[in-house]
Amino acid sequence: MKKNPLEEQILQTAEELFLEKGFDATSTTDIAKKVGCNQALVHYYFRTKEKLFMQIFSKKQEMVFSCLKLSEETDFQTALNDFIDAYFELLMQNRKLPFFIINELIMRDDRRQYFRKKVIESLEYLKYYSAWNMMLQKEIAEGRIRPIELADLTLHVVSLLVFTFISLPLYSDFFKKDETEIRTYLNHRKEAIKELIFNGIKSNRI
Amino acid sequence: MKKNPLEEQILQTAEELFLEKGFDATSTTDIAKKVGCNQALVHYYFRTKEKLFMQIFSKKQEMVFSCLKLSEETDFQTALNDFIDAYFELLMQNRKLPFFIINELIMRDDRRQYFRKKVIESLEYLKYYSAWNMMLQKEIAEGRIRPIELADLTLHVVSLLVFTFISLPLYSDFFKKDETEIRTYLNHRKEAIKELIFNGIKSNRI
């Protein structure tokens, strides 16, 4: 089913505004104004603001989980390194994604339930989890990584990655950085985070 | 100047609601309803919603910087350990503080400028920064800590601490945890974070 170009444009503009300002602070009038049409048209295509939002939210939410696949046939350290690279790349190209998701999940109970349901439905993730865990346990057993829960390690990594992008607007605003400097900063942060993680989990028995 | 008890109650209630739902999602009508008075009274005491909010925001913002003082006469590792303890304690007793501050700073340009100005005004922070940095450089020079920028280390620590509390609503909601379990979880996270940090920066030359 081919979409009307205007419908596409509304969807596109809504995405920009929702990502920029969140659900509450974005009105259908704002969207219409930016598109250059009238506000009724937004409701004609998507009926409610909520339905329009959820199309965007569920798409963005899937991006969050898109990096969990791990390259088989390799060791834990390489897999983790690749994961950090992939996730960082995703976030560099979608800088507002972390705050957008977190904000909506924290602010609204129904979004949180929706998100939770999606996670549980996707049994895939359990599969990935146990694959990761087996690799980690092997490294621990063989004395290359100090004993650590996968859940803890995951939280460490996610904290470091996500907060980098949540705090990015403060960084670029406080220090008046331009796009080139921001890119340099982000690449620097990626390496610093990797260094902390890999040194932090490395067993000192070797 | 003694405050009217109702004025105090409005301020208190506004604080709860702003911390819970943020500026946008809290109306002066909400506040009045929870206090048990009428909406006009909120405006009588504070004139505008913005002025009421800023009283709370600036107070909360100061809390963010309240843990920077470092205990003199000690080594870097101990000082960092104490800092993490102090900050974690502050956040455990003010769990909504991180998201509240971040949310307002990201959503509104004027709040960001206000925050920035406050940071710059407080030259105190520079003093603390160079004190921390001297101690760190000493540890690096003597081979106990691997070379690292203080800015990077600070960002690591803040990321790990702050994200723990930003994501806390998701944790307690997803896994249906009660208050006791949450406390256990938080204490566990604190130790896990310390472990990562201290192992991550420790020089392997010793």
Add this chain to the structure above:
DNA sequence: GTCTATATAGTGATAGAC
């Protein structure tokens, strides 16, 4: 100081003309 009433503006959503 506390109330009711209201001015003004903005919201999401729909009806109906073209």
Add this chain to the structure above:
DNA sequence: GTCTATCACTATATAGAC
């Protein structure tokens, strides 16, 4: 499919009675 007009609602803020 796109528009104008409008409804019902909620918001902040103020005026004025008591």
